[in-house]
Amino acid sequence: MADADPIARLVHRLGRLPGIGEKSAMRLAFHILRAPEAEARELARAIIEVHEKIRLCSTCCHLTERDPCDICSAPRRDRHTVCVVAQPTDLLALERGGHYRGLYHVLHGVLSPLDGVGPDDLRIAALMRRLGPAEPDSQVHEVILATSPSVEGEATAMYLARLIKPLGVKVSRIASGVPIGGELEYVDQVTLTRALGDRREI
């Protein structure tokens, strides 16, 4: 099939999505072709719509249709606590948990010098504005650093802790350890060591 072919073009476009190889792209393309035209149009419209309608919340940098976002403007959330996450998907994962009632701040990445991601590439300035003296009615008492316990996530958390602590705001880090329901036998050594080191008296 020539590259000028609409099917080849769709396969090529689908193959650029993460986790979609050549064979999956082919399968998806033929599925789209076989599906009713209305369904294909709906998919195309949904793809364009996220770009047209979704922006960043000017307060917490989460993805939203309305600014401020639903979480920042919810009257019942605890405005004293801000949970810092790397990505919007992390925020959604925490919200699915359903127990956290504070606010969030989305960094849109983690520090990663090898990939050329420095502090200016993350939404750190916006976070500091929420906490800093420039915001005299700031009500934030605690910042929870909820980046992943990976090398980059830990480095980002350490970096933010050093920035935030001088402001007199309490800084905490999510716990690391053996996952609930996990088998000790299958947990990696680093996690086990951490779980032992961070043991709590009961």
Add this chain to the structure above:
Amino acid sequence: MADADPIARLVHRLGRLPGIGEKSAMRLAFHILRAPEAEARELARAIIEVHEKIRLCSTCCHLTERDPCDICSAPRRDRHTVCVVAQPTDLLALERGGHYRGLYHVLHGVLSPLDGVGPDDLRIAALMRRLGPAEPDSQVHEVILATSPSVEGEATAMYLARLIKPLGVKVSRIASGVPIGGELEYVDQVTLTRALGDRREI
């Protein structure tokens, strides 16, 4: 996230594609959101375009922009041989092999009574027109039945063989056996039995 949300809508639409679960759909949606808008528009356009531009070749029922398709209109192909396949993807797989120089016929499915797929749901009438007496200048000497060696594929091949043989056209079936490069040890019993039964003198 409300269902009226553009992201939720895109996740829902992507999740309807085959092999894309909820988590994959979410990952794809956020990738599309992070990608440049031009790239998202290209993907959306490619999805709509396959529906607008692709039709079935009136001769072989393969997907094509032009009718007759590139294969049916190629002057160098052997017009005496028609290879019958279930899906356009099967045709593409055979073409990738690069050794077959005849024509094709795409059934767009296989007989599957349990799923309610009968002979009228496949492009069998179009195949018979290519072979039948209504086409006095028909040059087809051999029909190769290249449906998969599954229950439905075999049944479809048997059904077609019974239809075509009375026309005086040679009918053949692709060989089944141990795949080239495959280890005997890992080949299933049915395939092994078939490979033994269909052994050839060398």
